[in-house]
Amino acid sequence: MRVAAIDVGTNSTRLLVAEQSGDSFRSVDRRMTITRLGQGVDQTKALNQEALERTLATIADYAAACGEYGVQRMRVTGTSAVRDARNRDEFFIGVKTLTGQDAELLSGEEEARATFLGATTDLAIGGQKLVVDIGGGSTEFILGSSEPEALVSLDIGCVRMFEKHLHSDPPDEAELTALRDEVSAALKGAAEVLTVPSGTQLIGVAGTVAQLAVLKTGIPVYDPDVTHHAVLSHGDVRKLARRLRTLPYEQRRRIAGLEPGRVDVIVAGAEILQLVMETFDAPELTASEKDILDGLVMQLLG
Helix, strand or coil, rough: CCCEEEEEECCEEEEEEEEEEECCEEEEEEEEEECCCCCCCHHHCCHHHHHHHHHHHHHHHHHHHHHHHCCCEEEEEEHHHHCCCCCCCHHHHHHHHHHHCCEEEEHHHHHHHHHHHHCCCCCCCCEEEEEEEEECCCCEEECCCCCCEEEEEEECCCCCCHHHHHCHHHHHCHHHHHHHHHHHHHHHHHHHHHHCCCEEEEEEHHHHHHHHHHHHHCCCCCHHHHHHHCEEEEHHHHHHHHHHHHHHHHHHHCCCCCCCHHHHCHHHHHHHHHHHHHHHHCCCCEECCCCCHHHHHHHHHH
């Protein structure tokens, strides 16, 4: 049986087509398009019409691909940007028109559970793991061993923090301090909820982590076979964050391997990740290319 999951995030819209293979699944097609659905949502609490049109056009392309692949079951999920928007019904109507089915609005907890399921699917069983998913609108933390034991969702995504705090090019110290203060305060609250034992493995998923893994490895173009399970030390992240925040946009844009749709928000993303590692005293992070999409597919396949 072939199934598909379309995850509509604040910064990107992604597709995974998969088919059942024994007790697991085989990836048939995986795509990602920067659509920035969350453009301005933190300030306006509404989906921007151009951003909505970009996103729905991408969903239409993905739905057509699903038809070509003979997909039998499909899920379309919305997360932080859709949760925050008062005109979210426009998104739901558009998805229904294009795909013939209702989109699901995932809560932060549902998003976290699917992410943990996907991110840990090919890791060694046993031992505590803390999965961190830095999205565009929110950041999720999921602690557990074989299944989630504690979940926290915070409104400190890279798009949200970029739009709220970083207005200069490059950002000035006052803007960076304001961003760090807000992120640190949110992380302090998360650390009080999550009891993270010493030696817990930190697993990072989603665009910010994948992008920093690309920059650390030095590959000129994104290659998930290289970045999957790449290890980033705290020193690596600190060095990358310092480099990115000191360069103006035009110079960042020319960095080999830096995706055009992330040139603006990667500064905020790198700052968030550095503070995450410091808050939870993590000397290193393992990047995972398996994430919420894989978890959604596994749930579809039962």
